[in-house]
Amino acid sequence: MARKVWIISGPAGVGKSTTARRLAQDMKKSAYVSGDDISHMAVSGRERPWESEQANDLVWKNIVALTENFVEAGYDVVVDWVSFWQDVKRYTAHWIEQGIEVRYVILWADQDVQSNVINAGRARRRWGSGSSYCEMSFEARVHQNATT
Template sequence: MNRKVWIISGPAGVGKSTTARWLAQSMEKSAYVSGDDISHMAVSGRERPWESERANDLVWKNIVALTDNFLEAGYDVVVDWVAFWQDVKRYTVHWIEQGVEVRYVILWAEQDVHIQRDQYRPSDAQMGERVIILRNEFLSSGAPDRYYLDNTVGELSETIQQLQESEQFVLTDLQQSGAST
C-alpha cells in the first residue's frame, strides 16, 4: 500500500492546525507534523521563517526528515505548515519519485473570516496584520487554483472528506514542473 503525505497550508487563521489534526486522527496509522512546533524548537538565536530563508529551509529540512522517518515506519503523514508553492515543489519531488502520494491544499476563507478566526486565538498566538500579508503572499505565489479549498462555510467533516477523496489536490510530476492545471 502506498503511503500518503498531506500538506495542509494556508494563511494564519484559516484552520490549518485544526484541519490537519482531524485529518490525521481520521486515518488508521498516521503522524501529524507541525511546522510551527519545529520552528519553535530553536530557542536561542531563533529566526522567524518568514523573515529568514535559512530559518524556512531549516524548518523544511526537519519536516522532510520527520516525514521520511514516519513514511519508512509505515505511517501516512499530515504536515501542517505555511507551505508556499515554490517550497512544495522543491521539497516533495523525492516523495513523488518514490511513489508516495502527495496532496497539497491551501485552505482559504473570506478575508474577514481569516481575521475573525485569528482574533479567536489566544493573544500570544494571534498574527494580526500577518494574516493579510500571508493572504497576499499566497495569491502571488503562483500556486495553481486547483490547490485552493475554500472553508469559509461548511463543516470540518466535509473538508476532511474532500481532502481524502478529491484528486484535485494530488501532486504529480506534471505539477512539479510548475505547469498549472
C-alpha cells in the same frame, strides 16, 4: 501500498492545525507533523521563518526528515505548515519520484472570519505580532505563485 503525505497550508488562523489533526485522526495509521512546533524548537537566536529564508529552510528540512521517518515506518503523514507551492515542489519532489503521494491543500476563509480568529487571539498567541503580517503575506505569495 503507497504512502500519502498531506501538506495543509493557509494563512494564520484559518484552521490548519484543527483540520490537519482531524484528517490524521481519521486515517488508519498516521502521524501529525506541526511546522509551528518544529519552528519553535530553536529556543534562542531563533529567526522567524516568514522573515528569513534560512529559518524557513531549517523548518522544511526538519519537516522532511521527520516525515520521512514516519513514512519509512509505514505511516501516512499530515503536515500543518504555512507553505507555498515553490517550497512544496522543492522539498517534496523526491517523495513523488519514490512513489509517495503528496497532496497540497490550501485552506482559506473569508477575511472577516479570519480576522475574528486572529483578533480572538488563537493565531496571535502562536505567531505573535507576525500574525497579521503572515495573513497579508500569505495572500500576496499565493497570488504570486499562481502566476509563476
